[in-house]
Amino acid sequence: xxxxxxxxxxxxxxALRRFGAAGTGKGVSRxxxxxxxxxxxxxxxxxxxxxxxxxxxxxxxxxxxxxxGRSLLLGSHSDSQPEGGWLxxxxxxxxxxxxxxxxxxxxxxxISVVSFEDEEGRFGVTTGSxxxxxxxxLEGADALxxxxxxxxxxxxxxxxDRRGDFVDPAQFSGYIEMHIxxxxxxxxxxxxxxxxxxxxxxxxxxxxxxxxxxxxGTTPMHLRRDAFQALSxxxxxxxxxxxxxxxxxxxxxxxxxxxxxxxxxxxxxRVRFSMQWRDGDADRxxxxxxxxxxxxxxxxxxxxxxxxxxxxxxxxxxxxxRGLRGALEQAAxxxxxxxxxxxxxxxxxxxxxxxxxxPVAMLFVPSIGGISHDFAEDTAEADLVTGLRALAxxxxxVAG
Amino acid sequence: xxxxxxxxxxxxxxALRRFGAAGTGKGVSRxxxxxxxxxxxxxxxxxxxxxxxxxxxxxxxxxxxxxxGRSLLLGSHSDSQPEGGWLxxxxxxxxxxxxxxxxxxxxxxxISVVSFEDEEGRFGVTTGSxxxxxxxxLEGADALxxxxxxxxxxxxxxxxDRRGDFVDPAQFSGYIEMHIxxxxxxxxxxxxxxxxxxxxxxxxxxxxxxxxxxxxGTTPMHLRRDAFQALSxxxxxxxxxxxxxxxxxxxxxxxxxxxxxxxxxxxxxRVRFSMQWRDGDADRxxxxxxxxxxxxxxxxxxxxxxxxxxxxxxxxxxxxxRGLRGALEQAAxxxxxxxxxxxxxxxxxxxxxxxxxxPVAMLFVPSIGGISHDFAEDTAEADLVTGLRALAxxxxxVAG
Numbered sequence: 001x002x003x004x005x006x007x008x009x010x011x012x013x014x015a016l017r018r019f020g021a022a023g024t025g026k027g028v029s030r031x032x033x034x035x036x037x038x039x040x041x042x043x044x045x046x047x048x049x050x051x052x053x054x055x056x057x058x059x060x061x062x063x064x065x066x067x068x069g070r071s072l073l074l075g076s077h078s079d080s081q082p083e084g085g086w087l088x089x090x091x092x093x094x095x096x097x098x099x100x101x102x103x104x105x106x107x108x109x110x111i112s113v114v115s116f117e118d119e120e121g122r123f124g125v126t127t128g129s130x131x132x133x134x135x136x137x138l139e140g141a142d143a144l145x146x147x148x149x150x151x152x153x154x155x156x157x158x159x160x161d162r163r164g165d166f167v168d169p170a171q172f173s174g175y176i177e178m179h180i181x182x183x184x185x186x187x188x189x190x191x192x193x194x195x196x197x198x199x200x201x202x203x204x205x206x207x208x209x210x211x212x213x214x215x216x217g218t219t220p221m222h223l224r225r226d227a228f229q230a231l232s233x234x235x236x237x238x239x240x241x242x243x244x245x246x247x248x249x250x251x252x253x254x255x256x257x258x259x260x261x262x263x264x265x266x267x268x269x270r271v272r273f274s275m276q277w278r279d280g281d282a283d284r285x286x287x288x289x290x291x292x293x294x295x296x297x298x299x300x301x302x303x304x305x306x307x308x309x310x311x312x313x314x315x316x317x318x319x320x321x322r323g324l325r326g327a328l329e330q331a332a333x334x335x336x337x338x339x340x341x342x343x344x345x346x347x348x349x350x351x352x353x354x355x356x357x358x359p360v361a362m363l364f365v366p367s368i369g370g371i372s373h374d375f376a377e378d379t380a381e382a383d384l385v386t387g388l389r390a391l392a393x394x395x396x397x398v399a400g
Numbered sequence: 401x402x403x404x405x406x407x408x409x410x411x412x413x414x415a416l417r418r419f420g421a422a423g424t425g426k427g428v429s430r431x432x433x434x435x436x437x438x439x440x441x442x443x444x445x446x447x448x449x450x451x452x453x454x455x456x457x458x459x460x461x462x463x464x465x466x467x468x469g470r471s472l473l474l475g476s477h478s479d480s481q482p483e484g485g486w487l488x489x490x491x492x493x494x495x496x497x498x499x500x501x502x503x504x505x506x507x508x509x510x511i512s513v514v515s516f517e518d519e520e521g522r523f524g525v526t527t528g529s530x531x532x533x534x535x536x537x538l539e540g541a542d543a544l545x546x547x548x549x550x551x552x553x554x555x556x557x558x559x560x561d562r563r564g565d566f567v568d569p570a571q572f573s574g575y576i577e578m579h580i581x582x583x584x585x586x587x588x589x590x591x592x593x594x595x596x597x598x599x600x601x602x603x604x605x606x607x608x609x610x611x612x613x614x615x616x617g618t619t620p621m622h623l624r625r626d627a628f629q630a631l632s633x634x635x636x637x638x639x640x641x642x643x644x645x646x647x648x649x650x651x652x653x654x655x656x657x658x659x660x661x662x663x664x665x666x667x668x669x670r671v672r673f674s675m676q677w678r679d680g681d682a683d684r685x686x687x688x689x690x691x692x693x694x695x696x697x698x699x700x701x702x703x704x705x706x707x708x709x710x711x712x713x714x715x716x717x718x719x720x721x722r723g724l725r726g727a728l729e730q731a732a733x734x735x736x737x738x739x740x741x742x743x744x745x746x747x748x749x750x751x752x753x754x755x756x757x758x759p760v761a762m763l764f765v766p767s768i769g770g771i772s773h774d775f776a777e778d779t780a781e782a783d784l785v786t787g788l789r790a791l792a793x794x795x796x797x798v799a800g
Contacts, residue, residue: 081661081663081665081666082661082663083613083661120665121664121665125665147662181618182615182617182618183615183618183619184618200617202617204664204665213483213773213774214770214771214772214773214774215582215583215746215747215772215773216651216653216655216676216678216773217582217600217602217651217678217746217747217748218581218582218583218584218746218747218770218772219583219651219770220648220649220651221648221650221651221652222648226653228635228654228655228657229635231632232631232632232635232636233636235628235629235632236632236633236636248620248621248622249620250621251616251617251619251620251621252621253616253626253664253665253666253667254628255616255628255659255662255663255664255665255666255667255668256659256662256663256664257628257657257659257662258662259655259656259657261481261482261483262547262655262656262657262658263481263482263547263655263656264521264604264653264655264656264674264676265481265520265521265525265604265653265655265676265773266481266653266655266773267653267655268655269774274664276616276664276665278616278617346615346617346618347615347617347618348617370614370618370619371614372614372615372618373613373614373615373616373663373665373666374613374614374669
C-alpha cells in the first residue's frame with residue numbers, strides 16, 4: 001500500500017477549484033481553453049514538478065506528469081462544463097497526482113498522471129484524449145468550432161510555446177481513471193465505490209434546418225417556413241420512432257439550440273441544434289443514427305426546410321480490461337468491504353479513447369443526489385478518501 | 401399639392417441607411433439605442449433643423465421635428481430589426497421629413513415629423529410610442545430588459561442630455577404613417593398603394609419552464625425534467641388547441657428561445673421563450689391568451705416544470721380615422737388611379753399607440769416578394785416616390 005496523504009490530496013483538490021470558482025457553492029466554470037483552465041494547468045504543472053514528475057503539454061493542451069521509464073498512467077481531465085462541479089474530472093487528476101507523488105516518495109513503482117484537455121466537449125466529445133488516441137486527426141479537430149464560433153485551432157494556440165509533441169503511449173502499461181459516478185446509484189444504495197465494467201457509447205452531431213426568415217405579423221401560418229416549428233416536429237417524431245428501438249438504458253438529448261435571428265417578432269429562418277444519443281450497444285447506436293437522419297429528412301420535406309449536418313462525433317461502447325478491473329475489485333473489497341459494486345458507466349470518459357492505446361479501468365465514488373454537470377455537484381470527503389486509498393492500492397498491485 | 405422633391409427624398413433615404421449598414425445588399429442593423437441608431441437620430445435632428453423644424457428628443461429617445469403652432473404629424477421609426485431592411489420605418493420618417501420640408505418651403509401648412517424609438521421591440525412592443533401614448537408608464541418600461549439583460553432605463557440613458565420632456569400631443573391635429581407593406585399582397589397584385597383600414601392587435605410575453613439540469617449520459621429518460629422537451633410538447637399542444645379558435649388571418653410565433661445552459665451534454669434545466677400572437681379581434685386575442693396559459697400549466701404539470709410568465713405586452717386592434725383615411729384614398733386615386741386598395745395591416749405600427757392620442761391613418765407601398773425583417777427587404781424607387789406624392793397630397797388636404 002502506497003503511503004498516500006489524504007490531507008494533502010484534499011488540499012490540492014480544493015486548491016484546484018479556485019481556478020474558475022463560480023461563487024455558487026463549490027461550483028466551477030472552467031471550460032477547456034478558457035483563462036481559468038489554462039491557469040489551472042499551469043498550476044498543475046508546478047505541482048507535478050514538485051512531485052518529481054516531468055510536466056509535458058501535448059499539442060492540444062493535455063498535460064502529462066511523467067515518471068521515468070515505463071509507468072502506469074492515472075488521471076482524468078481538469079476542464080469543466082460551463083456550469084460544472086468541482087469533482088468532475090478534477091478528482092481523477094488530483095487523486096492520480098497524489099498516488100504518483102506517494103509512489104515517488106516511496107521509491108516506486110513509477111506512476112504518471114495526466115489531465116486531458118476538453119473532455120467536456122466544448123469542441124466535440126472528449127477532444128483531447130480523442131486526438132491523442134487517434135479517434136480523430138488533429139487536422140480534423142482543428143476544423144471544429146465551439147458554439148461561439150471559435151475554432152479548435154485558435155483555442156489550442158492559446159497554449160503557445162508550452163506545447164511539445166504528443167506523448168508516446170508505449171511508455172504506459174495501462175490507464176486507471178477515478179471519477180465521480182455522476183448518477184444516482186451509489187448514493188441511493190449507500191455504497192462507497194463502483195468498479196466499472198463498461199462505458200456506454202455515444203454519438204453526437206449538430207443538425208441545421210434552414211427555412212425562411214420573415215415578419216411575424218404579415219406572414220400567414222400556412223406560408224411560413226418556420227425553423228422552430230420544424231425542430232419541434234422533428235423532436236416529437238423522433239421520440240415516437242425511437243420507441244421500438246431503445247431500451248430503458250438508452251438516452252438521447254437535444255441540449256443546445258440556436259435559433260436565428262432569435263427575436264420575438266420574426267419567424268425564425270434557421271435553427272442549429274445538437275443531437276446526442278448514448279447506448280451500450282454499438283448496433284443500436286447505428287440504428288438510432290439512421291432513424292435520426294430519416295426523420296430529419298422527412299421533417300425537412302414536410303416543413304420546406306433545407307437540411308444540413310455537422311460532423312458526426314462518436315465513440316463505441318468500451319469494455320474495461322479484465323486485469324486492471326480485477327485489481328480495482330480487490331482494492332475496493334479491502335477499503336470498503338461489502339460496500340462496493342460492479343456497474344456500467346452511463347457517462348462518457350477519457351478512458352473510452354485511451355482504451356484504443358492500452359488496457360484501461362475505472363473506479364467510481366458516489367455523487368450526492370446523482371447531481372452532476374451542475375454547480376451543486378458534490379461527494380462526501382470520506383468517500384473521496386476511500387476512493388483515493390482504493391486507487392493507490394490497485395495502482396501499487398498492478399504497477400509494482 | 402406640396403412641391404416635394406423626389407431626388408432629395410431618395411438621397412436622404414439612402415443617407416439614412418449608411419447608419420448601421422449591414423454590408424449585405426441595402427440591409428441595416430440599427431436596433432434601438434445601438435450606436436448607429438443614436439448616430440442616425442443625431443443626423444436626422446440636423447436634417448430637421450435644416451428644414452426649419454425644431455428637433456426635440458423625448459425622455460425615451462423618440463425624436464420630433466416640430467413646426468410652429470398646431471400641426472399635422474407625419475413619421476414612423478428609424479430603429480431597425482437586428483437584421484433589418486432599409487425601408488422598415490425609415491421610409492415613413494424620411495417621407496414625413498420631405499413633406500414637412502416642402503410645406504415649410506411653400507409657406508405652409510405646418511407639418512411636423514417624428515421618429516419613434518424602439519418600434520422594433522428590443523424592449524417590448526413599439527416601446528417609444530407606447531410610452532408616449534400612455535400604453536405603459538415610463539417606470540414600467542424602465543424595468544424591461546432586452547435579451548442580453550440590458551434594462552430599458554440603462555438604454556435610454558445613452559441619449560444623455562439630448563433628452564427633454566415629453567412632447568405635448570395636443571399640438572397635433574392627426575398622425576399619418578407611411579410604411580412598406582411587409583407582406584406579399586400589393587407586390588402580388590401589382591398595385592402601387594394600400595390605404596389601411598385597421599391594424600391587427602398583438603400580444604407578446606415570455607414564458608419560462610424550469611426543470612432540472614443534469615448529465616445527459618447518466619440521467620434516465622423517465623427521470624428527466626428536460627426544459628426543451630417541455631417547450632416542444634407545449635408548442636405541439638398549443639397548435640392543436642388553437643385549431644378551433646383561430647382564423648386564416650390569425651398568427652402566432654415562438655421566435656426567441658433561450659435554453660439553459662445550452663450545451664450538448666447537459667439535460668437543459670430551463671428554457672425562456674417568447675410567445676407572440678396577433679389577430680384583428682380583441683376577444684380572440686383574449687381567448688388565445690387563456691389557451692396559452694392553460695396549456696403551459698398543463699405541460700408544466702405533466703413535465704415536472706416550474707412555470708413563470710414575463711410581463712404581458714400588447715395592443716388591441718385599431719381602426720383608422722375615417723377622415724384621414726378618406727384623404728389618403730383620394731390621394732391614392734389621384735397618384736395611382738385604379739392601382740391601390742383598402743387593406744388591413746397584419747404588422748403592428750406606431751400608429752397603433754398614437755391612435756390613443758389623435759386621429760391616425762396609414763399608407764402602404766409594396767414590399768418586393770413580401771420580404772421584410774430581413775436584409776433583402778426592398779421596394780422599387782418608383783413606388784417609393786408614388787407613396788411620397790400621395791402622402792404629400794393627403795397631408796396638404798387635411799392640414800391645409
